[in-house]
Amino acid sequence: MSSGSSPPPKNRTSFISDSRRALPWYKIPHRSIPSSTMTSHLSTEERMELHQRMAQQARTKAIEAFGDRYAGYIPGSIIQTQDQADAIRALVACWTRGKWVPVTVPKQEPIKHFQDPLYGSCDNKFYKTHPRPPEEITNNTTTPWSSVNITPDMYRDAVKYVWQPACDLPVETVDPELWCRVLRGRNIALVGDLVHYQMHEILLDVLRDGPVVCYGEMSCKEHTICSKPKTTTLQYVRNDLLSPNRRVNKAQGHPSASIIDWPFVYGIVQKRNNIFIVNRAPVVEDDATFITQLIESMQVLRRTRPNALVIYRSTGIGHPYCNDAQGPLAAPLTDLERQELPYGWSEQTRRNAMAKEIVEAAGGLYLDLAALTDMRPDGHIGGQDCLRYCIPGPLDAWVQVLYNVMLGLEGQLPLPQESN
Template identity: 50%
Template sequence: MTLLQNPKYTTAHLSTEERDALQTAMIAKARAAASEFHFNGGIPGSVMNTAAKAKRFRSLVDCWTTGTWVEDTNHYTMPHFQDPLYGSCDRRYKKSGGTSIRPAVRYTWKSECDMINVDSQRWCQVLRGRHLLLVGDLVQYQLHELFLDTLRDGPTVCFGELNCKDHTVCEGPETRLRYLRNDILSVIRKMDQNHGHPKANVIEWPFTLPSIMRAYPVVILNRAPVIESDEAFIKGLVETLRTIRKGNPKALILYRSTGIGHPFCDDATEPLAAALDDSQLRKLPHGWSEIERRNAIAREIVEAAGGVYIDLAKLTNLRPDGHIGGQDCLRYCIPGPLDSWAQILYQVFLGLDGHLDDF
């Protein structure tokens, strides 16, 4: 989603020390705001039923998202069956005469902790018929594509992110997947803005209706960066998680961190060797300069509410290559860097259901 710069809510004019101090202050404010959530320290909807287990597991999740991109032309490449938009890189590459592996697909994520290769049948066994609800922005819609590519053997009918209904992703027991676009995870119960239709800039399809909360015991969230204050971000996310917990106290809540876009992505040919430093982040357009702080705030709130924060942005922030390109330097082509998201999410579901040796 394209956002305009707004000096009122960006901090590019601050020094690195001032931005660090602001982040510390906002994390403390988020911690105070999230103190209303009362859990025994475990993760609802999982086998992590003690504070110690939850802490160990969250550390393991952080380890899976820490590592480096390495060139490996022999790694498994996930086929893409769904929205043809995300296959545009392959089409362009072949049209230009490319005959080998597309450059962005040559790299695989090497985590600091070992990971198990994705097994779609085992993933379905771990899901145990628990239906999945994905809520968030247009990038979150790509998770919808990844689940379908991983768990199904062919394409599905889906009329874009605003008209996407349930998909059966596993049989026996049946597991369904649904995506709803709500850029800011608002808790509105009906679309009463813009004469009952979503606005063009921020989409807010209702997703916290009691019937939806009961039907989907696994909720995967992401909140798009919008022009607002940190205080508004904190208030909004706390309200969202409060509403979800009220509708389904035992829901398994996963939250995907928000990544930056990469200006001039058409010129990129390989991963970055290291993450951008603060002086580079401050120069990013569209509010991306504030994302690192917002992610830190989100982690504090999500974990206080018993959810699991998964820093998938940490991986893709290093990948200026592999984007759809043109006017879209935020979303990625599939296959490509997002293959690693599926691999990490697979580890997360295995661990939360007690299928890893350490738990």
């Protein structure tokens, strides 16, 4: 199989069998959602073998494309040696492995959401029947969180869990002023799928003290997120394929509305930005095409912005029938459970592994935030949207991890070999 996987069987629609009754958050077994999964005909062992083989193929082709020019070097950071690169990547991987633990009351104030009201819909519903947090917290950011009488009924269940990584995060509380200092006036482009727009939302929530004018994920211009020590802007670009195209395919006046790929490696977006936080949507295509296209994108990005910092966010799964979920999963889904996922989500573990090899060969940093949210079937917007999350919620942990990543890349945290 030159593509690394066979075409999916047609019309895969059935009720969950007795041996695979339900995904672990289901209250009752649900009918399987039609899936275009390309490996549903393979056993777990065959899928594991395919995973290893395609990750190795991605690594081989990436080395052919980039050679060793980025060995021990992460452009846009202070990382200049192989030991440093290995240390920061190991540390980041450790921060994205762990578990969600319950707390009666959040240890620190959850993110205040100022942006798109869609992501605040869970709070709006909750506070119709529950008391809001104390006014001194919501209106006075100088009041210490620990000095206010906070009770459990003031918060939704989804925010009463904190991410406990395998390695402790060096800094648990985000300091927007320090974050702006380590950004050093470098502008950020967020390029990726519809879920990636939520990264835009939470960064604005954390680095600003109010809402911005934005007309949704299709028409979002750059926003100022830091005014000092230097002005820093943030811009989201919807490009599901992370493709290096120069212009949108208008398709004779009927462009696709399901796959969007606005240009980002040429023109104004490429010229203005020094940090690219990117991801690629779970589009169903064969593995070989995924590898070829992602390598091409990274080659063009490196050719046009050789000194840019590139961070690749792993792509997570959705959770069908998420309204059933009562809390986080105790452990990641097994491969057998992942095979019940629709929309190609069961392929994401392999695709993320392939992306990691390519991005690291191109001098980027792979950030596996999917490992956190894959274990959170709760906290979604709900209804027909079991892919995106309400804010505050599980995405608060994204902010904490990304903050520590930026500190580490700028030499603000001791790397493992430096602490001895």
